[in-house]
Amino acid sequence: MAAALVGGALLSAALQVKLKEKLLKKRFLIVLDGVWNAKPDDWELFCRPLQIGDQGSKIIVTTRHETVALKVGTVETYFLKELGDEDCLRVFAKHALLSRSAIQDQNIHVIYGEIAKKCRGLPLAAKALGGLLRSIPSKSSFHKSQFMMHDLINDLARDVFGEFCSKLEDKFSPPVMEKTRHISFLRDNYDLDLVEDLKMAKRLRTFLSLNLLWPFLASTSQEVPVDHLTVLTCLRVLSLNDCYEIKRLSKSIGNLIHLRYLDVSRTSITKLPESVCTLYNLQTLKAAKCASLRKLPKNLRRLVNLRYLDIRGTPLQQMPKKINKLVNLKMLSTFVVGKNKGSTIQELKEISKLHGSLSINKLQNVAGSADASNAKLVDKEFLEELKLNWDGTTGLKDSQEEINLLNNLRPHENLKKLSLHYYRGTRFPNWLGNHSFHSLTSMSLNCCRYCNSLPPLGQLPSLKVLEILQFDELVTIGNEFYGSSALKPFPSLEILKFICLPAWTKWHSLRDKSFPCLYELHIENCPSLSDDLPRQLQSLVKLVIRDCQKLAASIPKAPALQEMEISNCDKVVLKEIPSNLESFKVKGCELMQSTFKALEYTGSRLQSLEMSSCSRDIMFPQLKLPSSLRKLIVQDCEKLVIPTEQPNKTIEWISISESCDSLVSFPMSMFPNLSYLFLKGCKALTSLLLSQNCLQFPILYSLSIVNCPAFVCCGNFSAPNLTHLLISGCKSLISLPENMDFLMPSLQTLIIYKCPKIEYFPGGSLPSGLAELQIGYCDKLVANRSDWNLQRAESLEIFSIIGRCENVESFPDDDLLPANVAELFIDGFVHLKRLNGKGLENLDSLRSRYT
Structure with missing residues (x-):
C-alpha cells in the first residue's frame, strides 16, 4: 500500500482513508510533537488527507531542528529559548524531591549541577530525570542505577553513554568497539556483519534484536548468530524476541552467569536447555507465544531470583515441579496444572507476592477441591486479574465437586478482572457476585456449558463490563441475576454482552430499576429468546441484536441511543427511529421494510445506514434518501432501487455490493x-x-x-x-x-x-x-x-x-x-x-x- 512516513512510522493508504473520513468538513487542530525528520515527499503525502478539513484548521509542529521547521512551516518559525542551568537544576530538584539542604551540599550540587547542564535547557528532560532519580538515596546507588530514557532526552542519553551504546540500525550511532556495552539492531538490515560486531564487543552487557517486519516476512530477515552471543559472558540483557528462525538455544547459554533478562518470545524453540537453570542472577524470563515449546526446564526452581515469568500463549503441558520455590516471583503470567504426578495447583501457595494477571490452565487436572484451597488464591492481595480455564474437551463429571473446586479458588477481594472458561459445574458458588468484591470491574463467563443459572452479579458495586458467552443450559435469566441488594442492581455496569445462548428463552427485567449506567448492550446468537427486553435504558448509546430469530420484543426506549444494529431478527418491532440515532445497521427483509416505514413517519438524525440481505422489491420512501444521511452501505439487496432523481449534497460515502441489479x-x-x-x-x-x-x-x-x-x-x-x-x-x-x-x-x-x-x-x-x-x-x-x-x-x-x-x-x-x-x-x-x-x-x- 502507498504510505506516508511520519515520525519514522508508515501512515498506510488505509489509514489515510480513515483519517480523511474523520476530518472531512471538520475544523481541527493537530499537534505533531517532536518531529525529527520531514522529507518533502513524505510531508506532502502526510498532508494530503488533511487538505479536506474545514477552513480554519491548523497544524502545530514542534521540533528541535530548524531545517524541519523550514521545510514544513507556512508561517514564521517561533523559537523557544532554553532554560538556564540554575533554572534547570530547580526543575530537576523539584521532581527529584531534593531538600534545600541536599542541593546546598557541595558534592551533591556538583553531581546534580552537571546533570542539569546535560539537559541543555530542556525542562522535560530535567523533569524526566528528576522523576527517575526520586527514589535514589545516595551517590553510590545513583551510579549503579539503570534508567529508561524518554525519546526527548535522546541527546542526553547519547552524551552519557557515548561510545558504550551502538544502535546498528542507525548510521549515526557509534560503531561497535571493544568498549561497546549495549547493542540493538533491526533485523531487516542486510548490510550488517553481526558475527564480526559481536567478536569486537567482548564485554557486551545488552543485546536487543528488533523485528519490525510482519511475522510472515520473518524468514527474509537477518538471522541472529545465537552461538556467538553465548560466549559473551558479561551479558546482562539478551532479547531474541521475534527471532522466528531460532529453533534451539545452545546449552552454552548457561555460561552467561550475569544474565538478568532473557526474552525468547515468539521464537521457534522446542525446548529451553537445562543450563538456563544455572543462571542464578536471572530476574526476568520471557517465553511468550512460543508455538513449539511444550515444557520448561525441570530445574526451573533453582532460579531463586526470578521476579518475572511470562509464558502467555505458549502451549505448555504442565509446569515443572517445585515451582513453589520461586517465592520472589511478582509476575507469573500462566500456571498449567499437571496431570497425575505433574505439578499441582498447591504449588501456588508459597508464591504470595504475585501482581498483575495470572491465568491458571487445565483446572480439570486438579485432584480435588482441597488442593484448590491450598493454592491460597484468597491471600494474593496484589493480584489484579485472574483467569480460570478448564480444558473444554472433557464432559461433566461430578457437578458438586466442580462447584466445591471453584468455591475454593476464591480470589482476594482486591481483584479487578475475572474470567472463567469451560467451567463444568451446573451452578456457581456463592462468592461469585458477592458485594464484598468492591474492586471488580470486569467479568467474563465463557463456555460454562452446564450452568443453568447465573450468580447475583447485580450486587457487584464496581462492575463495568460483563460478558456471558456460550451457556448451553441457561433457559431463564431471572431475579437471581440481580441479587437481593437494596441498591439498584448493576449500579456501575456500562457494557453487557449475551452471546451464543441457544436455550435462553426468557429475560425477566426489573423495569426501570436496573442498569442505570448501561452504555452498550449486545444480544447475539440467542435463537430461542422470544420477548421481554428491558423497556427503558436511559444511558444506552449502542445496541446490537443479531441472530435472534424468535425475538418479538420492541426496541428499548433509549433517548441517548446513537448506534444500533439489528441483524436476522425479523420479528423485532421497530416502530420509530430513535431521535438521536446516528448509525443503523439492518439485515433482513422484514426489518428493512419496517425501517423504511419508520423513516417515512419519523424524523431522524441518521448519518450512516447499512442495509443487507434482502431479495424483495424495496425502495426508499418518497424515492429519496434521508436528508441527514452521509454514509450509505448496501449489500446483497438485488432488487433495491437507489434514489437518483434528485441531487444529494449530504452523501459522502457510498458502498454498493452485490445489489441494485437494475x-x-x-x-x-x-x-x-x-x-x-x-x-x-x-x-x-x-x-x-x-x-x-x-x-x-x-x-x-x-x-x-x-x-x-x-x-x-x-x-x-x-x-x-x-x-x-x-x-x-x-x-x-x-x-x-x-x-x-x-x-x-x-x-x-x-x-x-x-x-x-x-x-x-x-x-x-x-x-x-x-x-x-x-x-x-x-x-x-x-x-x-x-x-x-x-x-x-x-x-x-x-x-x-x-x-x-x-x-x-x-x-x-x-x-x-x-x-x-x-x-x-x-x-x-x-x-x-x-x-x-x-x-x-x-x-x-x-x-x-x-x-
Whole structure:
C-alpha cells in the first residue's frame, strides 16, 4: 500500500482513508510533537488527507531542528529559548524531591549541577530525570542505577553513554568497539556483519534484536548468530524476541552467569536447555507465544531470583515441579496444572507476592477441591486479574465437586478482572457476585456449558463490563441475576454482552430499576429468546441484536441511543427511529421494510445506514434518501432501487455490493460531495454517469469498481484529492480515465486487476506522486509495457505484476521501472526464464523482491 512516513512510522493508504473520513468538513487542530525528520515527499503525502478539513484548521509542529521547521512551516518559525542551568537544576530538584539542604551540599550540587547542564535547557528532560532519580538515596546507588530514557532526552542519553551504546540500525550511532556495552539492531538490515560486531564487543552487557517486519516476512530477515552471543559472558540483557528462525538455544547459554533478562518470545524453540537453570542472577524470563515449546526446564526452581515469568500463549503441558520455590516471583503470567504426578495447583501457595494477571490452565487436572484451597488464591492481595480455564474437551463429571473446586479458588477481594472458561459445574458458588468484591470491574463467563443459572452479579458495586458467552443450559435469566441488594442492581455496569445462548428463552427485567449506567448492550446468537427486553435504558448509546430469530420484543426506549444494529431478527418491532440515532445497521427483509416505514413517519438524525440481505422489491420512501444521511452501505439487496432523481449534497460515502441489479449507470453528478465510492457485483452497471454541470469531485479520495462484468468506462472527471483507484474483475472495461496526471494529481495507489481488454494506460502520463502500482491478469496491457512511461512516476515505491504473460521470458525490461522502486512483486509468468539484471540495476532503493 502507498504510505506516508511520519515520525519514522508508515501512515498506510488505509489509514489515510480513515483519517480523511474523520476530518472531512471538520475544523481541527493537530499537534505533531517532536518531529525529527520531514522529507518533502513524505510531508506532502502526510498532508494530503488533511487538505479536506474545514477552513480554519491548523497544524502545530514542534521540533528541535530548524531545517524541519523550514521545510514544513507556512508561517514564521517561533523559537523557544532554553532554560538556564540554575533554572534547570530547580526543575530537576523539584521532581527529584531534593531538600534545600541536599542541593546546598557541595558534592551533591556538583553531581546534580552537571546533570542539569546535560539537559541543555530542556525542562522535560530535567523533569524526566528528576522523576527517575526520586527514589535514589545516595551517590553510590545513583551510579549503579539503570534508567529508561524518554525519546526527548535522546541527546542526553547519547552524551552519557557515548561510545558504550551502538544502535546498528542507525548510521549515526557509534560503531561497535571493544568498549561497546549495549547493542540493538533491526533485523531487516542486510548490510550488517553481526558475527564480526559481536567478536569486537567482548564485554557486551545488552543485546536487543528488533523485528519490525510482519511475522510472515520473518524468514527474509537477518538471522541472529545465537552461538556467538553465548560466549559473551558479561551479558546482562539478551532479547531474541521475534527471532522466528531460532529453533534451539545452545546449552552454552548457561555460561552467561550475569544474565538478568532473557526474552525468547515468539521464537521457534522446542525446548529451553537445562543450563538456563544455572543462571542464578536471572530476574526476568520471557517465553511468550512460543508455538513449539511444550515444557520448561525441570530445574526451573533453582532460579531463586526470578521476579518475572511470562509464558502467555505458549502451549505448555504442565509446569515443572517445585515451582513453589520461586517465592520472589511478582509476575507469573500462566500456571498449567499437571496431570497425575505433574505439578499441582498447591504449588501456588508459597508464591504470595504475585501482581498483575495470572491465568491458571487445565483446572480439570486438579485432584480435588482441597488442593484448590491450598493454592491460597484468597491471600494474593496484589493480584489484579485472574483467569480460570478448564480444558473444554472433557464432559461433566461430578457437578458438586466442580462447584466445591471453584468455591475454593476464591480470589482476594482486591481483584479487578475475572474470567472463567469451560467451567463444568451446573451452578456457581456463592462468592461469585458477592458485594464484598468492591474492586471488580470486569467479568467474563465463557463456555460454562452446564450452568443453568447465573450468580447475583447485580450486587457487584464496581462492575463495568460483563460478558456471558456460550451457556448451553441457561433457559431463564431471572431475579437471581440481580441479587437481593437494596441498591439498584448493576449500579456501575456500562457494557453487557449475551452471546451464543441457544436455550435462553426468557429475560425477566426489573423495569426501570436496573442498569442505570448501561452504555452498550449486545444480544447475539440467542435463537430461542422470544420477548421481554428491558423497556427503558436511559444511558444506552449502542445496541446490537443479531441472530435472534424468535425475538418479538420492541426496541428499548433509549433517548441517548446513537448506534444500533439489528441483524436476522425479523420479528423485532421497530416502530420509530430513535431521535438521536446516528448509525443503523439492518439485515433482513422484514426489518428493512419496517425501517423504511419508520423513516417515512419519523424524523431522524441518521448519518450512516447499512442495509443487507434482502431479495424483495424495496425502495426508499418518497424515492429519496434521508436528508441527514452521509454514509450509505448496501449489500446483497438485488432488487433495491437507489434514489437518483434528485441531487444529494449530504452523501459522502457510498458502498454498493452485490445489489441494485437494475442500476445501469451510476449517477456521479447526483452526489457532488462524494468522498468514497465502492461498487461491487453490480451486474448491469456499464458506466459512471456524468453531466456537464458536474465534472469535478473535489473531496473524492477513493474509487473502487469490482466484479462489474458489463462496466465499460469511467469517463473523464476531475478528482484532485483522489488517492486510491481500484478497478478489478471488469472484463468489458476498455479504458481508464484520460489525463490522470492532470485530473487526478494526488493519486497514490492504482490497482488494475482482471481487466483483459485494457491495452494501454491513458493518454498523458501517470501522476508523478503515484506510490503503488499493481497490475494483475491484464496481459494485453503488459504486452504494451514499453509505452507505460513509468520513469515519470518519480514517487513509485511499490510495483506488483501478476499474470500468465505467455510472451514474457525476461523481466523487468531495461529502464522500465523508476529508480525509487523499493518493493517488487512478480508472479504467475508461465514462461519467465530470468530476471533482467539491467532492468534491476538502477533500482537503488530496492529492499524487497518476491518472484
